[in-house]
Amino acid sequence: MQHILAIDAGGTHTRAVRADAAGHCLGYGVSGPGNPISAGTEGALASFTEAALQASGGGNVPPFARIVFAMAGHGAGLPLERISASLAAVGIHGPVSVESDLLAMFCSGTPSPDGYALAAGTGSVAARIVGHRLDRVADGTGWLLGDAGSGFWIGRRIARAAVADLDGLGPATALTDLLLAELGLGRTGGRATGRPRELLQLIEALYALRPVQLSRFAPLAFASRADAVAASILRDAAAELAASLRAVREEGVTGPLTIGGSVLSALLDTGALNAEALGAGGAGGGDGGSPIRVRDGAVGAVVLALVRGGVPVDQGVFDRIVADVERLRAP
Amino acid sequence: MQHILAIDAGGTHTRAVRADAAGHCLGYGVSGPGNPISAGTEGALASFTEAALQASGGGNVPPFARIVFAMAGHGAGLPLERISASLAAVGIHGPVSVESDLLAMFCSGTPSPDGYALAAGTGSVAARIVGHRLDRVADGTGWLLGDAGSGFWIGRRIARAAVADLDGLGPATALTDLLLAELGLGRTGGRATGRPRELLQLIEALYALRPVQLSRFAPLAFASRADAVAASILRDAAAELAASLRAVREEGVTGPLTIGGSVLSALLDTGALNAEALGAGGAGGGDGGSPIRVRDGAVGAVVLALVRGGVPVDQGVFDRIVADVERLRAP
Numbered sequence: 001m002q003h004i005l006a007i008d009a010g011g012t013h014t015r016a017v018r019a020d021a022a023g024h025c026l027g028y029g030v031s032g033p034g035n036p037i038s039a040g041t042e043g044a045l046a047s048f049t050e051a052a053l054q055a056s057g058g059g060n061v062p063p064f065a066r067i068v069f070a071m072a073g074h075g076a077g078l079p080l081e082r083i084s085a086s087l088a089a090v091g092i093h094g095p096v097s098v099e100s101d102l103l104a105m106f107c108s109g110t111p112s113p114d115g116y117a118l119a120a121g122t123g124s125v126a127a128r129i130v131g132h133r134l135d136r137v138a139d140g141t142g143w144l145l146g147d148a149g150s151g152f153w154i155g156r157r158i159a160r161a162a163v164a165d166l167d168g169l170g171p172a173t174a175l176t177d178l179l180l181a182e183l184g185l186g187r188t189g190g191r192a193t194g195r196p197r198e199l200l201q202l203i204e205a206l207y208a209l210r211p212v213q214l215s216r217f218a219p220l221a222f223a224s225r226a227d228a229v230a231a232s233i234l235r236d237a238a239a240e241l242a243a244s245l246r247a248v249r250e251e252g253v254t255g256p257l258t259i260g261g262s263v264l265s266a267l268l269d270t271g272a273l274n275a276e277a278l279g280a281g282g283a284g285g286g287d288g289g290s291p292i293r294v295r296d297g298a299v300g301a302v303v304l305a306l307v308r309g310g311v312p313v314d315q316g317v318f319d320r321i322v323a324d325v326e327r328l329r330a331p
Numbered sequence: 332m333q334h335i336l337a338i339d340a341g342g343t344h345t346r347a348v349r350a351d352a353a354g355h356c357l358g359y360g361v362s363g364p365g366n367p368i369s370a371g372t373e374g375a376l377a378s379f380t381e382a383a384l385q386a387s388g389g390g391n392v393p394p395f396a397r398i399v400f401a402m403a404g405h406g407a408g409l410p411l412e413r414i415s416a417s418l419a420a421v422g423i424h425g426p427v428s429v430e431s432d433l434l435a436m437f438c439s440g441t442p443s444p445d446g447y448a449l450a451a452g453t454g455s456v457a458a459r460i461v462g463h464r465l466d467r468v469a470d471g472t473g474w475l476l477g478d479a480g481s482g483f484w485i486g487r488r489i490a491r492a493a494v495a496d497l498d499g500l501g502p503a504t505a506l507t508d509l510l511l512a513e514l515g516l517g518r519t520g521g522r523a524t525g526r527p528r529e530l531l532q533l534i535e536a537l538y539a540l541r542p543v544q545l546s547r548f549a550p551l552a553f554a555s556r557a558d559a560v561a562a563s564i565l566r567d568a569a570a571e572l573a574a575s576l577r578a579v580r581e582e583g584v585t586g587p588l589t590i591g592g593s594v595l596s597a598l599l600d601t602g603a604l605n606a607e608a609l610g611a612g613g614a615g616g617g618d619g620g621s622p623i624r625v626r627d628g629a630v631g632a633v634v635l636a637l638v639r640g641g642v643p644v645d646q647g648v649f650d651r652i653v654a655d656v657e658r659l660r661a662p
Contacts, residue, residue: 100524127525137525138498141534144487144542145494156475163476167469168578193431194458194468203472211475211542247499 002065004309005055005094006301007048008104009034009071011122014044015298016051017325021065023306023317025324029054034071036078044078045086052092064094068305070104070297099304102127103134104297105260107304111318115255118245118278118291120237120264122215124150126244128253132307138247143212148240151215151263157233158217159206165229166199173229178220222266231272237263238273245278257291265293299325333396335640336386336425337632338379339435340365340402342453345375346629347382348656352396354637354648356655360385365402367409375409376417383423395425399636401435401628430635433458434465435628436591438635442649446586449576449609449622451568451595453546455481457575459584463638469578474543479571482546482594488564489548490537496560497530504560509551553597562603568594569604576609588622596624630656 001021008015014034018027031050033039039047048069053059069083080096087093106117106129117127124147125140143152162179164170180186180198183205188197206214224230241264245257257278259268267273268291275291294300302321303313313321332352339346345365349358362381364370370378379400384390400414411427418424437448437460448458455478456471474483493510495501511517511529514536519528537545555561572595576588588609590599598604599622606622625631633652634644644652 134525138500141494141498141530142538144545145491145534145537146498146500148500160476163472167472167477168467169469169477169479169575194465199472203476206476207473214475244500 002063004302004305005052005064005067005092006298006305007034007051007067007069008101008297008301009044009048009069010101010296011035011038011072013296014047014051015296015301016048016055017298017302017328018055018057019302019305019321019324021306021309021311023302023311023313023321023324025302025321025328027055027057028325028328029056030329037073041078041082045082048083049086049090049092052087053090056092059091061092064092066305066309067092067094067096068301068308069096069098070101070301070304071098072101097308099301099308100134101297102137102140103129103132104300104304105294106258107132107300107307108260108294108297109258109292109300110256111303111313111315112255113307114253116245116248116253116257118241118257118259118264119261120150120241120267121261122151122212123147124153124241124244124261124263126241126248128248128250129255130253132304135253136248136250139244148244149237149263149267151218152212153240154221154233154237154263155214155217156211157236158220158230159214161229161233163199163202163206166196166202171229174224174227175220175230178224179217182217182220218263219266222270225270225272234267234270234272238267238277241267241273242277242279249279256289258294259291260294260296333394335633335636336383336395336398336423337629337636338365338382338398338400339432339628339632340375340379340400341432341627342366342369342403344627345378345382346627346632347379347386348629348633348659349386349388349395350633350636350652350655352637352640352642354633354642354644354652354655356633356652356659358386358388359656359659360387361660368404372409372413376413379414380417380421380423383418384421387423390422392423395423397636397640398423398425398427399632399639400427400429401432401632401635402429403432428639430632430639431465432628433468433471434460434463435631435635436625437589438463438631438638439591439625439628440589440623440631441587442634442644442646443586444638445584447576447579447584447588449572449588449590449595450592451481451572451598452592453482453543454478455484455572455575455592455594457572457579459579459581460586461584463635466584467579467581470575479575480568480594480598482549483543484571485552485564485568485594486545486548487542488567489551489561490545492560492564494530494533494537497527497533502560505555505558506551506561509555510548513548513551549594550597553601556601556603565598565601565603569598569608572598572604573608573610580610587620589625590622591625591627 016029029051128136162176360382459467493507
């Protein structure tokens, strides 16, 4: 009986799971960044082979029935042949296919073929899933054009609020000193060319970052929720995420809502966003249950590898995959 | 009697004027981009020497009493010694100093030492001027952090509105088809991975641009003012620019308001912004006059070169400089 290999390639970690055709998970591996855009092609391929070797218990194993990758942007332009060749070079063989990371995240939370997913980390995106396929996606259009309510979106709002505060264009906010401190700057006093000196230093420090790196400031808003500006940023982020989810809701499609990403977790934990606002209380196509939090797409990648091979995944099989992956992950 | 050389180094053109100590303008030159950031150091230096040679009537001229450059970002890190050396190499000598391009723009509109300036092109900025110096600047903090109401700001709003329209997250708008057409795209129909195909194509085309290049879409909003989304973008841009100007207004500082930049002109010409909203009608430190439109900082660079040398510039001298530059520019 041939095994399957499921690989969840994320922005910071890559996870691989080896399972048999009944969903018994037999091996697990974890390595570094697996996103070809942020890690580079060679970096991503190295992460894939490292995690795959760990999960396989070494190379030169019997060919897999299928090797399923869960990746953002459907592989971000990385040809499947490159992935196959790099795995084959360490003795790992089998037909490679790529699934959406968002779909894998959904499938990490439920065996249901239908439902909804909402994620907010550095970026943000919502999706309706029907028959284990993405049926409708909203937002996820990146830092420049969308990703409303994401870590970048919150970080940029924080940066603009601090700049506006120092510039006299916006209200005073506790975020200003927090942001200056985060960047190793302080209130220098004094003015140059008609501006406060600390504003000039702040602008220089912020433009030295790549835009998406502004997401690292998102925790500052959670750390100063008593501040009116910080509170309104978080309130707006919550409203944007709820709107993205509303846009994919459809009366006829019921099923659970799975949620993922550090920013979405923090919004829920701090009460800036509540489950009712996500329609998980039964409104608009929800199934009346609470949102299901998932930490990554490892379980979902296994589920998709089985489902795509025609193996039905019922609640029993699903629960066992979850338990297996949990056990294999334990240190 | 030594002459002065005034050079207005802009993003698309560099203008040079040679004048005597009484402000009689005797030579004029124009060349390409003079911004070291966008044109590169060598490109900017080449533009400087080309315009300077034209204005001087050739090289190997008697040393100038002063050579004043009007530049964004106070020269954007280009050392004065580099500028001096490159002019000296073609026989043009004299002490070089750099002034703010915004200050030169103000001085192109009035001989008054005090007043206000508002500019909106690709970026946007407001300033209070006292004694021919920048006393207080608001915004001008760049595309990522501010520049509210600028060409980039409007272009990004247009891009986000079109993406939200196709994504089902925002209202339908005429801007969508205009933007698709501007990028050589159309309504393809069909969906892929849960999204309309034209949305995927639009996102790819927009991320292929450098962010500031989104400013090229600003004219689309002016072209579709009957559209509710376009109208609200222009209304918001006008409000942001008025707010930046309000932030620099001070009761005790009176003087004219000079305005510059293609976006600000278009907002005024289309009625999206009216002079009263800029406080030019007498409120908040205005002098009660209409805003003075200027096309660049060439006249202002001459004014600053004279003023910095201790030559007073009254209305008569100013009017003659304006007339001289106008005449020298005529083809």
